[in-house]
Amino acid sequence: MSAAHLTGLNFRQDYFSDPAAWAALVSLLDDTFGIDIDPLRDLGGPDPTSMPFGWFTDEGVLAANLSAFAMPFVLNGRLINAAGLQSGAVRPPWRGRGLYRDVTQKALAWCEAQGFEAVILYTDKPALYEKYGFRPLPLHKYVGQAPIAMDHSGSRSLQPRDTEDLALLQGLLATRKPVSETLAVASSPAMFLINTLLDTDVRLSYLEEYKAAVAWKMPADGHFALLDVVAAEIPSFAAILAGLGILATTVETHFRPDRFQWSGKAVPYESGTRLMVRGPKGSLDHPAMLSPLADF
Numbered sequence: 001m002s003a004a005h006l007t008g009l010n011f012r013q014d015y016f017s018d019p020a021a022w023a024a025l026v027s028l029l030d031d032t033f034g035i036d037i038d039p040l041r042d043l044g045g046p047d048p049t050s051m052p053f054g055w056f057t058d059e060g061v062l063a064a065n066l067s068a069f070a071m072p073f074v075l076n077g078r079l080i081n082a083a084g085l086q087s088g089a090v091r092p093p094w095r096g097r098g099l100y101r102d103v104t105q106k107a108l109a110w111c112e113a114q115g116f117e118a119v120i121l122y123t124d125k126p127a128l129y130e131k132y133g134f135r136p137l138p139l140h141k142y143v144g145q146a147p148i149a150m151d152h153s154g155s156r157s158l159q160p161r162d163t164e165d166l167a168l169l170q171g172l173l174a175t176r177k178p179v180s181e182t183l184a185v186a187s188s189p190a191m192f193l194i195n196t197l198l199d200t201d202v203r204l205s206y207l208e209e210y211k212a213a214v215a216w217k218m219p220a221d222g223h224f225a226l227l228d229v230v231a232a233e234i235p236s237f238a239a240i241l242a243g244l245g246i247l248a249t250t251v252e253t254h255f256r257p258d259r260f261q262w263s264g265k266a267v268p269y270e271s272g273t274r275l276m277v278r279g280p281k282g283s284l285d286h287p288a289m290l291s292p293l294a295d296f
């Protein structure tokens, strides 16, 4: 018996072009996770590669959803043609009836039909996905002494909601070099843009000299956290600090800093969620993590 027989809901996929269905997803994610993805409409729109799978009531309420999207990433020096899964949620009255199993199976079947060689996702419930062959990747950030300071070279703040800044960011995102050879997204502009808004502590600056957008935080006095760099050529860590005019004693990177002419110590990165991979080779040659700006 299909999930439709069990629940009386209507299945839809690929519904993002329907404004009412998009609003139903925004509502589901807000109610489930307290996350508002509606600003994506002002940031160039949802990822055009997205393929949402959802069960709707006759009144248009989205009861269950899981979305797949193209998420190419670099793993151990190789570009992987991967899909990501996100926005997985079932409203409480419809839980425990197999709806999530249904959308998971549909999404994975679609990923296979599209020829994706791997699928990745973040979850706080790994058990949901282990039965489909997903394995957790341990995540590490890098921590160490700040690089030796260079002369201040200048930068300006970027505001993704500003039309000109958005166009500049979209251009940089379209031609970016992955921040790391070990683990990094190759492309995922919509995620980067919405993540700059979801975490209000993230600062975004443009280094004109290097044509680089830098996402960063100062979690404590004298301690600088480099979250992501979007550029065709990656500047050194020292050049980034000089551009930002920041004098830090200690620094950390939320990715493996193999392209930054700086090295630190790998430290386990603890967060509420695990990164899980289903695909050909799921282990890392070096400790690493995906930038938080790639979170999905």
Ligand SMILES: CC(C)(COP(=O)(O)OP(=O)(O)OC[C@H]1O[C@@H](n2cnc3c(N)ncnc32)[C@H](O)[C@@H]1OP(=O)(O)O)[C@@H](O)C(=O)NCCC(=O)NCCS
Residues within 6 Å of the ligand: 032, 064, 088, 089, 090, 091, 094, 095, 096, 097, 098, 099, 100, 101, 102, 122, 123, 124, 125, 127, 128, 131
């Ligand atoms: C987790 C959630 C999506 C499950 O939805 P659901 O429709 O009740 O799940 P289903 O009835 O389809 O069950 C699917 C499978 O998941 C298992 N499962 C259900 N809830 C689970 C949980 N909290 N942890 C682990 N496994 C769970 C079921 O036992 C079932 O296993 P089976 O396929 O081997 O029989 C739903 O509870 C929810 O939206 N929770 C809040 C948001 C969330 O955690 N989303 C997932 C983010 S990655």
